[in-house]
Amino acid sequence: MTAEGGELRWMGEQAVVTVPAEIDTINAGEVRQALLAASHDATVLIIDMSGTTFCDSAGVQAIIDTYNQAAATHTQLRLVATAVLRILTLVGVDQLIPIYPTLEAALAGTPAAAASTRDPDDPE
């Protein structure tokens, strides 16, 4: 599913939302909606920011809001970031959500209890 706020894909039970290259006041609301909707349905939600090069405080707010909803629905969150890693670390997002350097690492980063026999690359 493609939306302005992020593209949602399912990797087994893991939902991956790829968010836009630049996140600011203009599109942070849509990013927030895309993340909240996905976190509502998923047991594991991976926020893929590997292609994101700019994320301002409105973008950080979208992530924090997602974290707070995910905490309430017991959805496990993971994040992929490279260019925006510094800002996410600065504001302490890494203290809330584990951040991985690649999507593969995030997909594999499942704790033992949650690891299923399902192939994580299986699109179904």
Next chain:
Amino acid sequence: MAPRQAGDSAVEVGGVEVAAPVSRAALEDRLRDIQSITDAALSRLDDRDLLAELLERTRAVLLADTAAVLLLDFSSGHLIATAAAGLEEEVRQGVRIPVGRGFAGRIAAEHKPVILDHVDHSTVLNPILWAKGIRALMGVPLIAGGKVIGVLHVGSLTPREFTSEDLELLQLAADRAATAVASLTAQEDRVAAEALQRSLLPSTLPVAGGAEMSVRYVPGEGRVGGDWYDVFTLPSGQLCIVIGDVTGSGLPAAVIMGRMRSALRAYALETADPAEVLARLDAKMQHFEPGALATVLYAVFDPGLDRVRICSAGHYPPVIASPGRPAEQADVPPGLLIGAVPGVRRRVVTVGISPGTLLCFYTDGLIERRDQRIDHGLARLCRAVKAEPPDTACVTVMGALVGSEPVPDDIALLIFRRQP
């Protein structure tokens, strides 16, 4: 009688519907009516006068007895009577109508015009309207930027059936009014935010023995945001520097910034531990301003200025420069933003300061550029910062990092130096 929706107002003659005869005189009248509402001369009035004049003209053109504008207060979800002609008591009594209820409330909720041929307490919530003897009402939503921002309605003291032509004219007036209101609101918010910001940012910095300071504040693209700095001394003689950035911009961000500034000062009097001050500020924000996020850096200098204790809630660490040595970012442990999640543990770092050492505190607008990585902006800042007098250092830093570029985001810059 059920209210009529717009568009079904053909003229009835003896039970037979006929098209209204269109004479040349009628056309000219109508053109004059439209001209009266769209008159360019109206633009020369300021927005508030324009609204009053527009209501007068609308009332005259439609041969109506009353005309009123109610504006939506987004925080309460009520329509509030703001301007009126022939119905001034509505404004004077501060009439408030919940969206979704009554005549005006329905127009706002459904984004559609409503015409009422019979006015009584079952169709109209506001007793002023039926007590005044209004017999028929016609109202349209005011829409700006795709959102309903209010309602414009006209009323008749004699029985009347408003026609589709009446409705078109009212819609025209509503478009005009919506533009004026949107511009008025934006202006008022900007003026209020700027006044608030001016009143909150210290214009003169406190004099603390041996400390030299200089500041710069630049609103982003002419629009005030939520950046702030504060400098104060405690009864113990400690000097405190605060720098922060509330997410968002304009009046809402400036209001939250003002509340945070006061709260932080109060907690600073209660406890000497910077982490505890930020923890209390965080708890206060979580409770009273849910949803608000802010970065804050709080630094407490010993009375002798030998060392500073720093705690960061998601804010960039200061850049520190000692005489004869390259500047570097102070090693401050990152901490979660204020307002993110409850009960965060925060860490404090102590940094020694020798005479002549300079600390540069700033907000993200100084170093973040959309087309560059943050590391690049940080490196530029470190190259620009030298242990020189703070006034000179501010000029150097702003020259190197901003130059003559337009500033996309607010910039607050506060430079401290211990006298050499």
